[in-house]
């Protein structure tokens with residue numbers, strides 16, 4: 001028996017509430033910490049269980065339909081092979097992929113099984129703080145969400161390369177078959193970020209083809225520029241609160257990039273590989289048929305966050321480590337520390353301006369841990385969040401897939 | 415029999431590849447999978463030239479499956495950014511010793527140029543302007559490369575009409591245009607007889623979509639023109655609809671079309687256009703102007 005890890009965590013810093021998602025459930029806990037004790041009380045204050053019970057039968061049927069349609073067309077051998085393998089996959093996917101909190105007011109979740117965006121208002125005066133506003137089905141699987149500056153629209157990027165907006169409150173649901181994207185890449189999108197400069201909004205989108213695009217908003221049909229510098233897919237972008245002109249990005253490359261996104265300038269990059277060497281395991285090797293003499297373990301950045309004073313925390317998929325970088329004088333990004341962990345972290349979120357929470361991928365122990373920046377050194381804290389619970393599962397087999405970022409990597413065909 | 419032809423094709427293409435290398439033009443993968451797709455016009459059996467003269471390439475040796483999936487990863491070569499693009503191999507005559515670079519930038523792009531008929535005509539029409547064909551199919555691209563090499567060779571003593579201002583590269587224009595071109599670099603983009611992708615489900619594969627038009631608007635300068643021509647009415651209506659809906663484009667009038675030289679050129683100079691004429695098919699033209707960037711945008 002083990003506890004199902006949180007595949008996604010988010011924090012409302014204003015109230016010290018931790019939001020965690022496991023499988024198709026969300027739980028919210030309020031953390032009350034007495035100054036003298038390292039054991040705070042964690043009280044459940046909200047929950048949501050995905051009502052649309054994922055129906056395995058249904059998923060396979062849809063897939064068959066698609067396959068049947070495609071078969072009628074003249075197809076390349078390769079495409080056929082790919083189709084077959086999707087119908088064979090026996091695993092129903094039903095879980096919440098992402099959780100994001102905007103302005104301490106809204107929680108937005110993306111679900112995998114019916115490709116929906118679920119928007120909640122966070123209201124602690126209610127017995128259950130998660131007030132469901134809407135569940136909007138999307139044409140394709142959403143991968144990342146953001147919100148515009150006046151919190152009017154949720155901005156959703158999907159696997160098909162398109163970005164849509166959904167009004168946060170009010171209005172009926174849109175028919176996903178007739179929704180029009182506000183912008184699109186001919187690629188898989190991986191991240192979307194709304195930001196502002198001189199009172200104007202911009203939208204940043206990252207994709208599997210090494211591209212980061214900066215577009216105007218709401219006139220998102222006007223592209224401002226591209227940021228070129230990655231050699232592999234980009235999976236994570238972050239704008240530090242303290243310097244809103246800067247952007248930190250990472251993905252399948254050995255390095256993290258620092259940009260001035262507004263001026264379209266590459267500023268600096270910092271290598272991760274040398275610091276990750278002690279942490280690689282078999283997991284990080286390329287799949288066997290792509291292994292060559294020169295293959296090295298593959299790095300996949302899954303999250304980038306910032307704390308005060310320009311400190312940047314980087315989460316790399318399935319390593320027992322958290323990396324600390326620092327932006328110096330807005331002109332350099334340097335490596336500071338690789339904190340060794342007992343277990344990999346599935347997801348991280350900012351707890352307050354000098355600490356983060358991480359969700360543990362461990363067979364036992366707390367589901368989440370808090371790490372604190374102390375004089376520039378990241379340290380685990382002894383704060384025990386034992387009251388934060390998910391469900392028990394029989395074995396690892398029942399755990400939702402936790403690592404998928406590296407599947408974005410493009411493989412050469414021979 | 416078929417095998418013999420295949421061998422012959424391979425031999426022919428090997429010879430051409432060597433010429434291409436000799437001319438320092440070859441910046442793409444060597445011949446790999448040669449398509450075994452049979453083609454219609456293989457009845458004649460001319461032998462290869464053994465002279466060192468560069469002949470015009472023969473199209474039938476470069477046949478490739480008609481459709482290429484624009485979403486697949488291919489294993490394309492493309493520059494990291496426009497800054498990283500080396501144009502000197504494509505336009506060697508424009509190389510400037512001092513700047514160590516090509517002295518002008520591509521301004522006209524033929525997207526999905528096929529066998530290059532339009533490019534050849536653009537060469538003479540715009541002798542001062544660099545024109546580039548972009549084509550996703552390897553062998554078709556190589557055909558155009560060889561064609562340009564041969565023409566450059568044949569007209570090497572001509573001061574003006576010498577084909578030094580046209581070139582071709584293999585690329586997926588739906589994914590990587592901004593890797594090649596700067597903002598506002600292009601003055602004209604041609605979309606001649608693009609693949610129709612008839613099925614509803616495949617419409618996103620069309621080369622004109624709402625979202626892709628924003629990328630074309632980015633690489634086009636204000637006042638730049640998108641030219642479209644097709645023999646498929648449904649596709650014509652689709653392209654017109656999407657271009658008209660896009661806030662960065664405005665349709666140019668029939669009168670404008672009548673007086674524009676390029677409209678005449680694209681009507682009959684591309685291989686596909688000629689085929690349509692032979693089959694007495696209809697052709698639909700629509701041209702659009704790239705509007706100024708809105709004032710509240712950057």
Ligand SMILES: C[S@@+](CC[C@H](N)C(=O)[O-])C[C@H]1O[C@@H](n2cnc3c(N)ncnc32)[C@H](O)[C@@H]1O
Nearest residue numbers: 526527528549550586587588606607684685686
């Ligand atoms: C029907 S042909 C027309 C060729 C030429 N324009 C003509 O009129 O003869 C369309 C061409 O576009 C090419 N193509 C399709 N998608 C492309 C893409 N994404 N990037 C570059 N070329 C593409 C195809 O390989 C094909 O050669």
